Amino acid sequence: MNYQSTRDKSISVSAAQAIKTGLSSEGGLFVPESFPSVSLNEIKSLISKSYNERAFFVLSKFLTDFSQEELEKCIDSAYTKEKFGTDSIAPVYKLNDTIYFLELWHGPTCAFKDMALQILPHLLTTSMKKTNEDKEIVILVATSGDTGKAALEGFKDVGGTRIIVFYPDNGVSEIQKLQMVTQEGNNVSVAAVTGNFDDAQNGVKKIFTDDEYKGLLERNQFKLSSANSINWGRLVPQIVYYFSAYAELLKNNEIAAGEKINVVVPTGNFGNILAAYYAKKMGLPIAKFICASNKNNVLTDFIKTGVYNKNRDFHTTISPSMDILISSNLERFLYDLTGRSDTVIREWMNELNTTGSYEISDDVKSKMQEMFCAGYCDDSETMETIKKCAADYDYVMDTHTAVAKAVYDKYVSETGDKTKTVIASTASPFKFNQSVLIALEDHNAVLGKDEFTLLRELAEKSNMQIPKSLFELKDKSVVFDLVCDKDEMKQVVSDFLMVN
Ligand SMILES: *Cc1c(COP(=O)(O)O)cnc(C)c1O
Numbered sequence: 415m416n417y418q419s420t421r422d423k424s425i426s427v428s429a430a431q432a433i434k435t436g437l438s439s440e441g442g443l444f445v446p447e448s449f450p451s452v453s454l455n456e457i458k459s460l461i462s463k464s465y466n467e468r469a470f471f472v473l474s475k476f477l478t479d480f481s482q483e484e485l486e487k488c489i490d491s492a493y494t495k496e497k498f499g500t501d502s503i504a505p506v507y508k509l510n511d512t513i514y515f516l517e518l519w520h521g522p523t524c525a526f527k528d529m530a531l532q533i534l535p536h537l538l539t540t541s542m543k544k545t546n547e548d549k550e551i552v553i554l555v556a557t558s559g560d561t562g563k564a565a566l567e568g569f570k571d572v573g574g575t576r577i578i579v580f581y582p583d584n585g586v587s588e589i590q591k592l593q594m595v596t597q598e599g600n601n602v603s604v605a606a607v608t609g610n611f612d613d614a615q616n617g618v619k620k621i622f623t624d625d626e627y628k629g630l631l632e633r634n635q636f637k638l639s640s641a642n643s644i645n646w647g648r649l650v651p652q653i654v655y656y657f658s659a660y661a662e663l664l665k666n667n668e669i670a671a672g673e674k675i676n677v678v679v680p681t682g683n684f685g686n687i688l689a690a691y692y693a694k695k696m697g698l699p700i701a702k703f704i705c706a707s708n709k710n711n712v713l714t715d716f717i718k719t720g721v722y723n724k725n726r727d728f729h730t731t732i733s734p735s736m737d738i739l740i741s742s743n744l745e746r747f748l749y750d751l752t753g754r755s756d757t758v759i760r761e762w763m764n765e766l767n768t769t770g771s772y773e774i775s776d777d778v779k780s781k782m783q784e785m786f787c788a789g790y791c792d793d794s795e796t797m798e799t800i801k802k803c804a805a806d807y808d809y810v811m812d813t814h815t816a817v818a819k820a821v822y823d824k825y826v827s828e829t830g831d832k833t834k835t836v837i838a839s840t841a842s843p844f845k846f847n848q849s850v851l852i853a854l855e856d857h858n859a860v861l862g863k864d865e866f867t868l869l870r871e872l873a874e875k876s877n878m879q880i881p882k883s884l885f886e887l888k889d890k891s892v893v894f895d896l897v898c899d900k901d902e903m904k905q906v907v908s909d910f911l912m913v914n
Pocket residue numbers: 525526527560643680681682683684685686687735736814840841
């Protein structure tokens with residue numbers, strides 16, 4: 415199966431090339447030329463399979479240029495009990511007769527980014543080999559928190575790769591910073607950048623577009639690459655867990671074969687919910703998609719009105735991984751809904767670039783609204799939802815998952831829809847310990863306490879175990895204390911790679 419670009423469908427590349435390049439040269443995103451279809455019998459056959467076998471089932475339909483051996487090696491390197499602490503990798507938690515949480519945060523960094531970033535390095539190095547690329551890959555990441563750590567864990571000690579992560583000096587939580595500055599591995603580097611996330615992001619973009627510098631790196635046998643969520647190699651592993659969740663529900667007799675379920679996703683860049691949509695396109699019985707946002711509700715407005723408008727205030731919230739005004743993966747969704755019109759997509763994305771806004775046509779809008787609902791909630795509703803769910807069910811959610819639950823609750827009270835529903839649970843509550851404890855108690859509960867005291871108190875209140883990877887941070891030494899100016903980022907890269 416080949417991949418085409420959303421902005422020029424005459425471009426056609428193999429999966430290995432799509433993963434290696436990340437973004438198409440004219441700025442479009444790679445999408446499969448067609449979607450494989452899966453029968454109900456095949457879905458039923460997943461019941462008796464392990465997560466890794468389910469992953470093979472899905473990935474082999476898309477990465478057709480990978481051999482069985484190559485794919486199995488990628489999958490088995492990524493999804494292990496050692497890394498995820500559970501054989502089921504992405505367990506489904508039953509809250510009541512209609513609500514099920516798909517827990518995507520059992521990986522090494524306690525957020526759902528691990529589901530893709532644990533396998534991406536292996537897909538990428540395999541793709542390099544398959545395309546006869548002999549240079550060493552250098553991954554550059556600018557992070558506002560979750561992605562940086564997940565990428566570091568995914569790429570650490572993966573042969574043929576190096577990774578450098580830049581985070582804003584004053585823009586990540588204490589736990590997130592600790593996670594990064596104590597990173598182990600012989601091919602990793604981390605630096606703080608004076609400034610905010612945009613400064614770090616712009617610095618990385620500048621390096622990516624510096625042809626002279628890239629030439630210097632190439633002469634030294636290095637090739638720059640990125641691990642961000644527009645890479646097909648990050649999206650395709652996310653389709654797997656929706657099939658896996660459905661198989662789990664069947665296995666536990668929670669649903670009948672073929673019964674349609676709803677899916678609720680706390681959304682930022684539109685990657686996770688798009689993967690669910692792709693699963694439905696392949697044949698997974700899904701009725702409605704509920705797209706949940708925090709106060710940065712550009713997607714809620716878009717789904718309700720058909721107008722995408724990023725010209726609005728940016729809000730910093732307690733669900734920071736969803737603080738986004740441009741959802742890049744929406745482009746793939748719209749490409750599909752327009753019947754694969756690269757011309758229309760080019761036009762809309764051009765308008766977004768120049769005016770910050772575009773409006774989709776009525777027929778595309780009605781196709782979208784047949785399947786998608788949207789809603790948002792603010793920080794205080796998020797907090798209340800955490801508190802209420804803990805009181806009613808003894809189940810403690812993180813802030814992102816709580817946004818999804820709050821939006822779902824509103825949806826049910828408006829529609830009365832009783833369809834069984836899977837809510838994507840995207841982070842461990844321990845990763846956002848401060849906000850979760852405030853939600854469960856009040857502000858005094860966290861006053862003057864260090865991160866490790868907060869972790870212990872949350873463990874007591876939630877009856878959950880502190881994830882080993884977070885607790886162990888206490889005894890780790892700081893490896894990376896470099897703080898650089900945004901103009902010095904290139905030098906940091908050169909020093910790490912020892913090129914001059
Ligand atoms: C990245 C992230 C999201 C948003 O996912 P998208 O695929 O960008 O929509 C939600 N929750 C958490 C915890 C995340 O890290």
